[in-house]
Amino acid sequence: MNKKFWFLIVVVLFIAVKLPLQAITISKNIFINSGELVTVDKIKIPFLAFNPTATFSTTNLVLDFTTADTLLLIVTNNDSQTHGFAIKNYDLENKTIVAKSSITLKVYSTTEKVLVFYDPLNYPQNRYMGLGGMICIHKNLNEKYFYWNLKEHEVAFSKKIATQQVVDWQQYYPDYFTINGLSHPDLQNDASARVVGKVGETIRIAIANTGQSKHAIHFHGFHLRVIYSSTDQIDVDSSKDSFPLESMQSLILEMIPDKSGSYSVHDHNLVAISGGGIHPNGMFLMMKID
Amino acid sequence: MRNICFIIALFLNLANSRAQANKTFNSIMRTTGSATMYDGYKPLMYGFADNPVVDISFPAKTWIATEGDSVYIKAWNISQDHHTIHLHGLDVDMMNDGDPMTSFELDHQEKFTYKFKAKHAGTFLYHCHTADVVHVQMGMYGMVVVKPQDPMTAWTGGPRFEKEYSFLMSELDSTWHNKPPKHDTTSMTVRIPKYLPSYFLINGKSKQLFTDTILGNTSSNIYLRLANIGFYDNQVILPAELNAWIIDSDGRPLPKARKRDTLNISPGERYGVMVNSSIAIAGSIKVNFVELNTNSIRGYENIRYQINNTVGVEQTLNNQLLAIYPNPATDAVNIGTSMAIGGTVTITNSLGQQVQWQPIVSETTLFSISSLPKGLYLVAVNYLNGGTATKMKLAKE
Numbered sequence: 001m002n003k004k005f006w007f008l009i010v011v012v013l014f015i016a017v018k019l020p021l022q023a024i025t026i027s028k029n030i031f032i033n034s035g036e037l038v039t040v041d042k043i044k045i046p047f048l049a050f051n052p053t054a055t056f057s058t059t060n061l062v063l064d065f066t067t068a069d070t071l072l073l074i075v076t077n078n079d080s081q082t083h084g085f086a087i088k089n090y091d092l093e094n095k096t097i098v099a100k101s102s103i104t105l106k107v108y109s110t111t112e113k114v115l116v117f118y119d120p121l122n123y124p125q126n127r128y129m130g131l132g133g134m135i136c137i138h139k140n141l142n143e144k145y146f147y148w149n150l151k152e153h154e155v156a157f158s159k160k161i162a163t164q165q166v167v168d169w170q171q172y173y174p175d176y177f178t179i180n181g182l183s184h185p186d187l188q189n190d191a192s193a194r195v196v197g198k199v200g201e202t203i204r205i206a207i208a209n210t211g212q213s214k215h216a217i218h219f220h221g222f223h224l225r226v227i228y229s230s231t232d233q234i235d236v237d238s239s240k241d242s243f244p245l246e247s248m249q250s251l252i253l254e255m256i257p258d259k260s261g262s263y264s265v266h267d268h269n270l271v272a273i274s275g276g277g278i279h280p281n282g283m284f285l286m287m288k289i290d
Numbered sequence: 291m292r293n294i295c296f297i298i299a300l301f302l303n304l305a306n307s308r309a310q311a312n313k314t315f316n317s318i319m320r321t322t323g324s325a326t327m328y329d330g331y332k333p334l335m336y337g338f339a340d341n342p343v344v345d346i347s348f349p350a351k352t353w354i355a356t357e358g359d360s361v362y363i364k365a366w367n368i369s370q371d372h373h374t375i376h377l378h379g380l381d382v383d384m385m386n387d388g389d390p391m392t393s394f395e396l397d398h399q400e401k402f403t404y405k406f407k408a409k410h411a412g413t414f415l416y417h418c419h420t421a422d423v424v425h426v427q428m429g430m431y432g433m434v435v436v437k438p439q440d441p442m443t444a445w446t447g448g449p450r451f452e453k454e455y456s457f458l459m460s461e462l463d464s465t466w467h468n469k470p471p472k473h474d475t476t477s478m479t480v481r482i483p484k485y486l487p488s489y490f491l492i493n494g495k496s497k498q499l500f501t502d503t504i505l506g507n508t509s510s511n512i513y514l515r516l517a518n519i520g521f522y523d524n525q526v527i528l529p530a531e532l533n534a535w536i537i538d539s540d541g542r543p544l545p546k547a548r549k550r551d552t553l554n555i556s557p558g559e560r561y562g563v564m565v566n567s568s569i570a571i572a573g574s575i576k577v578n579f580v581e582l583n584t585n586s587i588r589g590y591e592n593i594r595y596q597i598n599n600t601v602g603v604e605q606t607l608n609n610q611l612l613a614i615y616p617n618p619a620t621d622a623v624n625i626g627t628s629m630a631i632g633g634t635v636t637i638t639n640s641l642g643q644q645v646q647w648q649p650i651v652s653e654t655t656l657f658s659i660s661s662l663p664k665g666l667y668l669v670a671v672n673y674l675n676g677g678t679a680t681k682m683k684l685a686k687e
């Protein structure tokens with residue numbers, strides 16, 4: 001008798017606690033589109049992307065929601081090839097999506113983090129071609145957030161992969177370096193990437209490396225605190241100015257500026273500040289603090 | 291044991307606060323330097339010199355300041371190119387940041403005094419930010435070390451050490467040095483060749499030219515400052531016997547010290563590593579240079595270490611060589627060196643700078659030390675035949 005009573009209490013409590021956490025289900029669409037990325041010097045390279053509609057764009061969609069939500073994701077393969085869907089560091093079976101069909105899945109997290117979603121088929125080629133995006137799970141959506149999806153591209157590799165030729169990753173030497181598909185100076189116009197803030201304001205930057213190379217992002221002017229880290233090289237709560245990120249790893253950084261001005265952020269593999277052999281047309285961005 | 295307690299007591303004594311000071315460094319920017327590689331190749335180097343009549347140092351000299359100092363860097367560009375000084379990791383304001391994209395650069399014969407407040411103890415870098423990929427590759431870089439008030443600790447209230455060593459990693463590609471890419475000073479752009487370095491450097495040297503050796507005693511802390519200004523990763527292999535703990539990074543203590551056998555240092559990063567071996571042992575710390583696009587090792591260098599038995603050294607000292615009295619001392623100190631007549635005795639401060647020396651002409655040598663700042667000094671006896679120096683600590687009160 002007693003046992004049943006306690007069991008009931010536990011069940012009621014469980015529902016009471018669990019309900020508000022997953023009460024809101026947000027539904028979002030993702031389309032796998034194929035198209036071309038236009039480099040900083042106007043060279044076109046074949047590219048694949050995760051977009052919110054069936055229209056191709058080089059910017060991969062950022063999936064944003066809070067720790068109180070559950071995301072219902074509908075992934076549609078709008079390409080002519082079969083693709084897959086997976087989330088790094090998340091308990092989900094890899095999915096296969098044949099051309100012109102869809103799958104549905106649920107994603108949630110009770111802690112603030114950035115996950116990387118990608119195409120695990122033909123790995124790492126499909127992901128390299130652009131199929132890598134960010135899922136940002138916030139504590140609340142009022143926080144000031146910026147998103148950096150780091151990638152690099154070797155034109156010859158992209159062309160070979162697009163025509164089903166074999167590439168040797170041990171010979172990889174990228175010639176373009178992008179954040180959200182853009183390089184300096186175009187990157188200055190990307191409102192989701194370019195940090196604009198005020199002295200004393202809490203700013204969060206979610207970073208994911210969906211490229212093949214390792215990138216080491218250095219901040220001028222400020223040390224940033226690590227809120228979330230998927231990489232063993234960077235500890236949560238550490239305060240640093242340089243943040244190395246291996247392929248498929250992600251970070252959330254917190255910046256509270258103590259002074260105004262313009263301050264640069266860039267890959268400290270300084271070769272990655274170039275594009276098509278021209279420096280500084282690469283992974284370089286200037287923040288503005290008022 | 292008594293000795294150790296005495297030394298610890300001295301350290302605590304020395305922790306009394308020191309007034310905030312101004313520190314000034316000269317930095318003459320030149321593009322006509324050279325360096326010597328292990329195979330005899332002498333690349334053209336760009337760099338920084340202390341004054342206009344000497345050649346650049348490669349790497350540039352380490353600037354050492356104390357937490358709380360106001361630091362002034364008097365830069366003077368005597369080269370035909372443009373340059374800046376970026377104070378990497380020191381979180382300076384926009385006008386002193388040395389980024390030509392957000393501030394300005396120095397044209398031929400222009401001067402500027404960069405200034406910053408050394409707010410945090412730790413290991414930092416400085417480098418030219420004009421056409422940065424080229425000017426850094428050409429050699430315009432060095433370390434900035436900010437010491438806490440007590441210079442024998444990693445940070446204020448942080449772990450104590452007996453010795454410290456700094457290692458700055460980089461690479462060098464001869465193609466870039468044989469024909470330095472010329473940047474367009476109007477559009478502020480530069481076309482760069484492929485980066486395929488063949489020299490993998492620590493403190494600007496490699497192979498037989500890199501002879502820096504970590505020397506220490508058993509069961510005593512040795513602090514290593516490791517920094518990467520190259521464009522590759524450094525994979526630092528820390529042998530188990532060194533009992534290495536990673537304690538700080540980028541000029542801040544880590545939230546939790548981590549015991550590691552491999553430490554990756556990416557471009558622009560710095561790490562503080564505390565090593566402490568319980569056994570007398572010699573060996574080397576291997577540093578692999580890892581290309582970032584292919585994650586493949588392209589070169590390596592070894593940092594040698596030799597850990598000696600503490601007891602043995604102390605016995606040698608006490609039995610025959612060195613007597614320091616009084617110790618601590620205020621105005622004068624006698625240094626007895628019965629076995630070493632004909633050699634020299636030197637007094638070195640905690641920054642490794644020799645502050646006094648005398649030839650040994652009798653069994654005791656009297657030093658006047660009233661003008662020396664309070665602190666801990668190292669007394670060394672150097673034999674005439676160039677043999678190993680014997681060292682002991684002197685405290686100035």
Ligand SMILES: [Cu+2]
Binds near residue numbers: 264266376419
């Ligand atoms: Cu920079």
Ligand SMILES: [Cu+2]
Binds near residue numbers: 268376378417
């Ligand atoms: Cu830098």
